[in-house]
Amino acid sequence: MKSKKSLLVILMLFAVVFSFAQGGKKLDKIIKRDYQIIECTISKMSDKTVEYSLPGETLQISLDVSQIARIDFASGRSQTFDVNSGNSSPSSGSSAITASQMKPNTIAVLPVPYVNSDTQESSEDMAKFAQNDLYNKLLDKSSNIFPLTVQDLRTTNSLLHKAGIDHNNIDETPIDDLEKILGVDNIVAAKVSYTIGTGATATTYNSGNAKVSDNNKKVKTSDISTTTSNNQTYYYYTVYFDMYKNKDKIYSQTRKPFLAVKDSWMDSVTYLLKRSPIYVKK
Incomplete structure (x- = not known):
């Protein structure tokens, strides 16, 4: 009886350890052409299909490569897929993107990488803030950029998120792919790079009292x-x-x-926008 209980305890511990190991395992990521993202473990690839299993499952699922835009492997390597006239084959070049419905005379504002050039660290919060600042500047000057209209920022960011694109990899994505993803024929792309320096300033204050002698000739001063x-x-x-x-x-x-000064980059964005070809003075 004791041996059965011991065996049961061992099996339960094994199940817990196995479950924990699976939970901490890094997964592959398949980005489909319809922007769906599948986190999985890829077991087999060919020129026509990719076989994978979902977390916690052993069932193998087969997916045609014609439905895949990119695969981000758990190792850190990425592979894009180019599909032309029925020929499905992996490609290390640009990925074929299913186009959103094109909206003529529409301009989209991309996320603005905000990078410390000394450390190469990028701030996600500042990238969103800078994108929002540029977006609002375009809205405020909508009469100056007519006939262009500005695509809603939520729409832009939602489409980019579905395609697996953010401020970290926006510079690596070809403009023609971005136009297809966003469904626009105009794009504004900015980047802010900065370094930080410090300096010390010294200010001296003088104060003193003058004393005059009785004969009005000798002057005594006490300076602080x-x-x-x-x-x-x-x-x-x-x-x-x-x-x-x-x-x-x-x-x-x-x-x-x-x-x-801290926010001086904003003045530069305004300056460059007003001198761009889409801006017409009223």
Whole structure:
């Protein structure tokens, strides 16, 4: 009886350990052409199909490669699939993207990578903030960019998310693919790169009392000086600003703000936007 209980306990422990190991296992990721993302374990690939199993299952599922845009393997390697005139084969070049319904004379604002050029660290929060800032600037100047209309930011970000694209890999995606994904014929792409410096400033204050002798000839002074030191943080920005129309780059400028203050990049974005070919002064 005791041996049966011991065996049961061992089996339960084994099941728990196996379940924990499976839960911590890194999975492959299949990005389909309809933007569906499947997290799985790929067991077999051929020129026509990919076989995989879902987490916690052993059933093998077969998927035609014509339905796949990209596979991100658990190892970190990515593979894109190009499908032309019925010929399905893996490709290391650009991926074929199912186009969204095209909206002519529409401009989309891409996420704006916000990168510390010293550490190469990218801030997701600032990338969203910078994208939102540029989007609002375009909305505020809608009469100046007529006949263009600005695609809603939620629509843009939702379509990019379904395609597995964010501020980290936006620069690696071809513009023609982005136009197909977003269904627009105009795109504005910006990037903010910066470094941070510090400096100390010293301020001296003098105060004193003068005493005059009775004969009005001798002057005695008592001076007191105080020096205050302050540390100042400086932000040195470079703003990259590109515009595309029907895959062609129609405007490309780089600007460094005159002032090295925290939000000076915003002034550079405004400056470059007003000098872009889509902007007409009223």
